[in-house]
Amino acid sequence: MTHIGLPHFLTISAILFALGIFGIVTKRNAVMLLMGIELVLNAANINFVAFSRYNVLGVPLSDSRMMVGQMASIFVIVLAACEAAVALAIVLNIYKRFNTINVDEVDNLRD
C-alpha cells in the first residue's frame, strides 16, 4: 500500500512552479528567463498528468476522458518546443543587434 497520493505530486509541481517564477523574476539573462519558463511549464504538465492519473470526481471515466490530461501535456510539450525555438531565434537576433542578452539593457522601446 503506497502512501503517495495526488497531493504529493501537486506539491512537487508547486515547488517547481515557485522555483520557475523565482527564476523569471530574479534573472536578467534572457536564456535564464526561458529556463524559468520551462520550469513553470513542467510544473503545469505535472499537474495535468497527475490529475489524469487520479480520479478526483469519484465517478468512473472513459478511457479518452482519462487521457485528457496526458494529451494536454503532450500539446504543451510540443508548443514549448515551438516557443523555445522562436524565443532562442529572437534572443540570437537581439544578441546580434545589441551585443547583449541582458533583458534590462534591451529597453529601446521604453520611454
Added chain:
Amino acid sequence: MHQFLVDLFGQNVVPYIIVCALPLVFILVFALLAILGELKLSAFMQHRVGPMEAGPYGLLQPLADIIKLMQKESIRPLKASRWLFQIAPFLVFVGSFAAFAVIPFSPFYIAADLNVGVFYIIAVSSIVVIGIFMAGWASNNKYTLFGGIRSVAQIISYEIPGGFVVLAVVMMAGTLSMQGIIEQQGGGFWNWYIFGGPKAIATHSFITGHDIATPGSWLSLLLIPLMLLATLIYYVCGLAETNRVPFDLPEAESELVAGYNTEYSSMKYAIFYLAEYANMFVVCAIAVTLFLGGWHSPLPKFIVQYLGADSHIWLGLEGLFWFIMKSFVLVLVQILLRWTLPRLRVDQLMHLCWKIFLPVGFVLVIVVAAWITFVAPRPEPAAKAGGDVNTPKVVAPPVARPLAGK
C-alpha cells in the same frame, strides 16, 4: 547476502541488480573485444601484424591499454569548469548504458520490455548529446568546444532521418516494443524488415504457399528495395550518431586534436572510450532489432528446435547467440569502414543528411503509410508470417522482467 538485501530493501531486489549488472559486464567485455578487433583489423588492412607483445598474438593488448590508462594521472585543466568537467564522461556513459535497458538480447532476456522501447532509446540517446556538449564546453578549450558543437549538430541532424526510418518500421510493426517488433519477424529471414517485413514476401504464394494476399499485393515486393535502402540509411545514421568514420568530424585529429575529449585523461578518458563502444553496440543492436530479425535465426526454426531441444534455456541461449552474432557483424563492418573511408567535409555531412536522407526518409514514411493503408493484407496481425511456420511462441518468465509486473 541475498536475505540481507531483501531485508535492507524490503523487497527482492536481486533480479534488478542482476539485470543491471549483466549489461555492464557485457559492455566491458565487448569493449575489450572491439578494441582488439580494431587494432588487429587496422593492422590487417595496412599490411602490418599489429600488437604482438602482450599475450599470445597480442590478445591481451587492450587489457594492457586499460591498465595503462588507469595508472595515469587524472588531470583537470586549471580553467576548466570544475564540476561539469568531472560529470560529463559519466553522463555520456549513462546515456549509452540506459539504452541497454530495452535491448532484447534473447527471447527471455530483456531488462525492461517497455511498450515505448524504440522511442525510449531515441530519447535517452539525447542524454549522450548533452554529455558530449558538457565535456566540450567544460574543458574550456577551443578544440573541445568545436568538437562538442560539431558532434551535437551532427548527432541531432542525423537523429531526424534515422527517426524517420525507425518510424517506417514502427508503422509496419504497429508497436514500439522492442520484443514486439522482433516477435513479428520470426519464421525465416524473408520476414525480416530489411526485406520488407512479414507481410511483404510471405504473403506471396510462390514463396510460402500461402494465399492470404490481397489483389495487388505484388506491390508489396516494391517494399524490398525500399527497406534495404532504409536499413542502409539507418546504419549510416548510426555511424554518424556514434561519430565514427567517415563521420568523425568531431574528433578530426588533423583539425581538432581529438575533439571534445582532448583534455581528458586517465579513467575519465577510458569512460569516454567505453561509452563510445557501448554506443556502437547499441546502434548495431537497434539495427538488428528493427531490420535483421533480432534474436531470430535466419531459418524458420531455431537450430536447437531442429535438434529437438525445445527448452527455454536452449532457445534463450540460441537467441542470445544470433543476436550477438548479428550485432558483431555490424560492428565489424563499422570497424572496417573506419579504415576504408576518408572523412567527409562539414558541408558534405549536412548535404547528405538534409538533402538526401531526409527527403528519402519522408518518401519512405509516406510510401510505407500508403502501403499499409492500401496494399497490406488485412488479416489480423496474429496471422502474420504464415500459420504453420513454427515460430517459437516465447513468453518470458516473470523473473527476467522484474519491472514489468507491479
Added chain:
Amino acid sequence: MDIRLTLSLVILVLPLFGFAVQLILGKMKTPADYVVDPHENPAHDHGHHANTADAHTADHTQPAADAPHDAIGTVTHDIHTAHSDHHYDFVVTKQRGEWTPADQKRAYSLSWISTAIMGICLALALFVAYKTISDPGDATKPNYYPKVQASTTWMDFKDLSTSSIKQSYTVTLGILADNMAAIMLVVVTLISFLVHLFSSEYMREPSMHGGRFNRFYAFLGLFTFSMLGIVIANNLLMIYIFWELVGLSSYLLIGFWYERPAPQYANKKAFIVNRVGDIGMFTGIMILYTQLGTLELTKVFDMLAAGHIPFGSNPWLTAAGILLFCGAIGKSAQFPLNVWLPDAMEGPTPVSALIHAATMVAAGVYLTARIFPLLTGDAMLFVAAIGAATAIIAASIALVQTDLKKVLAFSTVSQLGYMVLALGVGAFSAGIFHLVTHAMFKACLFLGSGSVIHQMHHSLHHLHDHDRDPQDMRNMGGLRKKMPVTYLTMLIATLAISGIPLFSGYMSKDEILAGAWAFRNISPTFIANAVWIIGYTVAGMTAFYMFRMIFLTFWGEPKASDIYEHIHENPRVMVAPLIVLAILSLWIPFGANPLNPGGGWFLSTWVKTPINVTPAAVQPFAGMAHEVPHEAAPEAKPEGGKAEAMAPFQETIEHEVHHLHSTGIPGVASLPALLSLLVAGSGILLAFLLFGRAGAKGQQVSWEAPRGIRAFLFNRWYQDNLYEKIFPVGLTLLLMKMLAWFDQNVIDGIVNGVGSSTVLLARVTAGFDTYVVDGLVNLLGGTAQFLGLVMRQIQTGRIQTYVVYVILGVVVLFFAFR
C-alpha cells in the same frame, strides 16, 4: 466531413502554403541594403533609362552601378529620404549591387506559384459555391443554420463549472458552408487571384518592391488565408482570431514600403484604430460567452431563441449586439473610426484593391451579417445610424479630393456605410448583394487607378521628375486616348457605382434604397427619415464625384503635356483583370432583368434574411402594429413557441419592399429606383457641367489652398485634427496643465510658505532652523522621493515585474474570495 467543408479547408490552407513557399524560397533583402534615394539612381537596366543616363551622370557623380557603396554614401541617402516624402506612391531604392536581373527573374517566376495557387483556390471555390447554392438545405431547422457545418471541441470546462453557474462552458473550433460564405469564398479568391495577376506586372521593378517581391506575395497569401478563415468560421472565437490575423496582414501590407515615414504612420494608425473597435468586439464576445457558455453561432442563436438572454435583461443583449458591431465599425471604417482607411492608401495599389476596397473592409459587413439574428431593434437602429453617418461624411469628403486614390478611398468608406445602412434597416440581402457588386467594381476601379498611376509613374520616372505627384488628378487629363482599355473598364465600374441601369450597382444600391424607404414607412422615426434622405443624397453625391474623377482623369486636355507624351496602355497582364472585373460589373452575373433590382437571382433565392432571435419585446418594429401579409409564405419557422413572435420582422420589411417595388410597372423600375436614377442622373449632369464639358471651368482650375466649406471637406471635416486634439494632445495636455497648476500653486505655495517662515524663524534661532525646519523640508523631499520611487516601481516596462504583480494578484484574489 462534407466535401464542401473539406474543400473549404483546402482553400483555406493553400494560400498559407503559398505564404510559406514565398517566404522560404523567395530571395529576401535586408532593409539595410535598400536606401530610399530618388536622385542617385543607379541604372536599373530598364531599356529607356539607359538613353538618358549619360546626361545625368555629370550632375550626380554617381559611382559605377555595381560597385558597393560605402558608409558615407548611406548617410547621404538618409538625408534624401526626407526630400522624397511628398513623392507619393513610389519608393525609389538604391541597391548595393545585389538584386541582379537573375534574381529578378527568379523572384518573378516564383511568384507564379502563388498566382497559380490562387487560381486553384478560385476553381475550388466556384465548385464549393455551386455545390452549396444548389443544395436546398434542411428546411426543418431555423434559417440561420448553415447548409453544413462541422465543429470540434477544443476545450471543455464542464468539470470546472461551479454550482453558481449551471451550464457548461466549451470552446469549439469549426467551419461552415452556407450561401453567404460560399459567395464570399468566390469573391475573395477571385479578387485575390486577379490582384496576384495584376501585381506581377505592377510590382515588377526593383524600385517598386525594394527587393521584397516575394515577401509581397507572401503577405498577399497570408492575407488571403486570414480572410478566408473569417469567411468559413462558424464561431466567434475563430472569427476573432482570423480578424486579428487580417489586421496583422493589413498592417504588413500597408507598411510594405516601410522605408518612407508615411506608410509607417499609416499602418500604425490603421492598427491602433482597429484595436479600439476590436476591444468592443471582444467585450461583446465575452458577454455572450460568460452568459451562454458557447461561441458557436448557431448554438448562441438557439440559446437566445430559447430565451437565454444575457443577464436576463434585454439591454444587455442590445449592448452585446452593438459591441460586436464595434468590431465592424473598426474594420469597415465606420463613422467614429473611419479615419484610418484613407491613410491606408499608402500601401501599394493592388493591396488597396484587395484589402481596402474589396475584401477586408467588407469583413465588418460580413461580421454584422453573421451576428444579424441577435441584433435587437435598438441595435439595428444604431447600425443604420452609423452606416448613414459614415456614408454622408465620406461622400462629402470625396467631393473635393484631388488625389486619384483618395477619391476612391473615401468612396469606399461611403459605400461601406451603405452596406451597413442596409443591414441596419433590415435589407439584409441587399447589403450582402452590395458587398459583392461593390467588391467587383471597386476592385476594378482601384486596379484601374493602379494602371493609371503605374503609367504616370513611368512617365515621371522617364522625365526624372520627382516633384510632381503621379496620383494627383491635376497632372492628368485626356488619358482616354492613350489608355482606352483602362478608360473603358473604369467607366463601366463608375457607371456601376453610380447606380445606372444595366450595371450591377444599380441593382444592389436601389435595393438598399428601397429597404431604407420601407424602413421609413414602417417606423417613421426621425432617424429612419434621416437615413432615407441621406441614402438618396449620397447616391447623388456618389455619381457626382465618381464622374468628376473620370472627367478629370480621362477627359479634357492633358494638363501636363510632357507627362502625357510618355503614357501608353499597360501590358496585357495588367489590363486582363480590369476586363474581367468590368464584365462582372455588368448586370448579367447578378440577375436576368437589368431594370428590376428585386428580381435578380441573388436577392430572390441566394441570400435570405435570417430570422431574428431576440425577444419579441425588443425586436425591430416591436411597437409598430404593421399587419403581417398573408401571402408571405412563412418558411423556415424555428421550433418552439417563439415562432409566431419572430416571424413578423423580416416578413414585414420584405413585404414593404415588395410593396414599394410593385408600385411601378411590373418588372421595370419602381418608385425608389426612379428616384435614385433621377438623383444619380443629376449628379452626373452636374459633374459634366462643372468638369466634363469642353472648356469647363473645373478642367482649368488649378486648386490652391482650399477655403470655406471646401477646406472643411478637404480636411475631412477636421476629424483627424479633432482626434489628435482630443486624445493625444487634449487629454494629456489638460492633465499636464492641471498638474502644473497643482505644482505651482499648492506645492510651491507650501514650499514658499515654509521657506519664508524659515527665514523668519532663522532670525530667532539658528538651532531651530537647523534641526526643525531643515528636517521638515528633508522629510517632505524624502517622502516625495520615496513616493516617486514606489510609484515608479509599479510600471517598469519589465515583464518580470508584471509577473510579480500577476502572481501577487492571484494570491490576493484567492484569499479574498476563498
Added chain:
Amino acid sequence: MKLFPKVLGILVVLAAVGGFIAMDIPLYDKIFYIFAAICVGSGAFVVFSRNIAYSAFSLLFAFFGVAGIYVLLGADFVGVSQLLIYVGGILVLFLFGMMLTSNIDKLREERPTMGRLLPGVIVASAICALLISVAWGVPAWRKAAVQVPTKGTNTTSLIGNLLMGDYALLFVASSIAILVALVGAAMIARSDRLSPEDAAERM
C-alpha cells in the same frame, strides 16, 4: 586538516542514503521521493546558481526528474516525450543559445540586487504556499484513487488513437504551429546572406 570534513560529509551522506533505503515504506514511495528530490534539487540549482552553464546543465536533471515523475504517474509516453523533446531539443537549443551569446568568462551573472531578490522570494514563497495549501486542502484530492485505462498500461496506442480521432484538429493545428514556428525561427535567426562580391571580399 581538510580531510576530516570530507570524510564526515561522506559518512553523513552514506548514513542518509542507508537510512532512506532501510525506511519501511513501499518501493514506489522511495522512487517517488528520489525523483522528487532530483526535481526539486536540480530545479533549485537551476534557479539559484549564478552560472548560466551550471543552470543549463542542471536543467537536464530537472527534466529527467520530471520525466521520472511522469513515468511514476503511469504516463510513460509523456515521460519519454519529455526526455526526447526537452532534453534532446529544447535543452540543446538553450545550450546553443547560451554558447552563441556569451563566452565562458562572462557566464556568471552578477549578484541579484535586493530589489530583484525580494519580490522574487516573496512571490515564489507566496505562490508555493498557496499551491501547496490548495493541494492538501481539498479532501477529494487527498482521497483520490488511481485510475487506469481499461486497455491496461499501454498509453501509446490510446494516445495514438486520440491524436488521430478526437484531437485530430488540434494535432493538425499544432503541426501547423510547428511549421510556422520553424519557418519563423529560421527567418528570424538566419544571418544576412552575403552577395557574391562581399563574400569574395571576405575570403
